[in-house]
Amino acid sequence: MLNYWLSPTILVSALICATHSHPRNAGGVSRTREVPRFWVRLSPADHRVVVSSVGNSKIAGGAPAKDRQFPYQAALLINFADESTTLCGGSIVSTTFVLTAAHCLEGGIDATVIVGTNTVSIPSDDRAVEIDVTFHDMLVHPKYDPIDVLNDIAIVRLTKALTFSDTIQPVKLPSRQEALSDLVNVDTTVSGWGALGEDDYAEIEDNLKLDLHFLVKPVISYEKCNIAYEHMIRDFQLCVSGEDGRNACQGDSGGPLTANLNGMTTLIGIVSYGSSDGCEHGSPVVYTRVGYYLDWIAQHTDVKIVD
Structure with a gap:
């Protein structure tokens, strides 16, 4: 193994x-x-580098997570x-x-x-x-x-x-039947301790406090995502809308993207990358599609x- x-x-x-x-x-x-x-x-x-400020909303436009929510x-x-x-x-x-x-x-x-x-x-x-x-x-x-x-x-x-x-x-992984299902327009949840925006940084210091935040946004089509990323997106990736300036950001990398599949919270993606235009400027975020692996x-x- x-x-x-x-x-x-x-x-x-x-x-x-x-x-x-x-x-x-x-x-x-x-x-x-x-x-x-x-x-x-x-x-x-x-x-x-990560954000060391306290009280700002992490995951651009996100909401604070409740205890035991994730x-x-x-x-x-x-x-x-x-x-x-x-x-x-x-x-x-x-x-x-x-x-x-x-x-x-x-x-x-x-x-x-x-x-x-x-x-x-x-x-x-x-x-x-x-x-x-x-x-x-x-x-x-x-x-x-x-x-x-x-x-x-x-x-x-x-x-x-x-x-x-x-x-x-x-967290539950997709079943083989769910792995390659069409997820366009499915609502997803991303959670993490990442930045509010591209300027929201500080070096990790001896005193650090970050609170978990989350965001709910839909999956978008490969065609729509490829407009933003010059046809780089493959079928083993997923894209989630960044409209309204609400998005995953630096520090959220590697974190979970989940969806309700057949009544179960299921890990469908891993935060991979977003546009250098900034987390709050409306570009989609790209995720590794877990079902392919x-x-x-x-x-x-x-x-x-x-x-």
């Missing part, structure tokens, strides 16, 4: 790529395509070799595994996974369960492409099994996929 977990050799290669604004191919030649158009593509020095929500504080730290979201899928985005973990040397609370804080929230992991516990999809942001999905293996409670629960998830976790 662990054949593809990051090895030290792979980690070194990832760290080399992470220190450059333009990723390099296997031959060491810099790829010339301009990459900083979308907020996932910003250089490490730009995107490894028991499957995880936060990841990921550390890098350059001594920077980034905040990403994640989704609990079993007692020992969390799903997140590949671009969150690429180049990471270790991380702290936080669950069981609506507040990410330094010092720690009393309700939080914190589990430390290293790069040995991080699995980035082997076909992840950081240039075109494809296969942007990763797995974190927890070093200590979770005890489920009213504040810690796994059920076999890969089943192969590398203990989650059983339902037919």
Whole structure:
């Protein structure tokens, strides 16, 4: 099951790529395509920052989450070799595994996974369960492409099994029958601790307090999304409307996108990227479509996929 977990050799290669604004191919030649158009593509020095202000609405235009509203929500504080730290979201899928985005973990040397609370804080929230992991516990999809942001999905293996409670629960994955269903116009919910807008940043400091927020928006068609992203969107991705300036934002990466499928809250997407125009300017956000990766998830976790 662990054949593809990051090895030290792979980690070194990832760290080399992470220190450059333009990723390099296997031959060491810099790829010339301009990459900083979308907020996932910003250089490490730009995107490894989070909001430390208190009281502002996170997830642009979102509402504060209620206690126990998102028991499957995880936060990841990921550390890098350059001594920077980034905040990403994640989704609990079993007692020992969390799903997140590949671009969150690429180049990471270790991380702290936080669950069981609506507040990410330094010092720690009393309700939080914190589990430390290293790069040995991080699995980035082997076909992840950081240039075109494809296969942007990763797995974190927890070093200590979770005890489920009213504040810690796994989220249901799509069944095989639901995996490729038409989701256009289906209402979805995204939750996270991300920024209010593109200017809402501060370095992670010794005193940090972020409250979980959420947003409900519909899935839009591939045709409509491709207008915004120049025909980059593939069928293993999903796009959610950003109209009215309500959107996921920096810091929400890797977090859950859920929908009610057959009466059950179901994880259909993972926050991948949005437009560099800004979170509140109406562009759609792109998500990794979880249903396309059920076999890969089943192969590398203990989650059983339902037919």
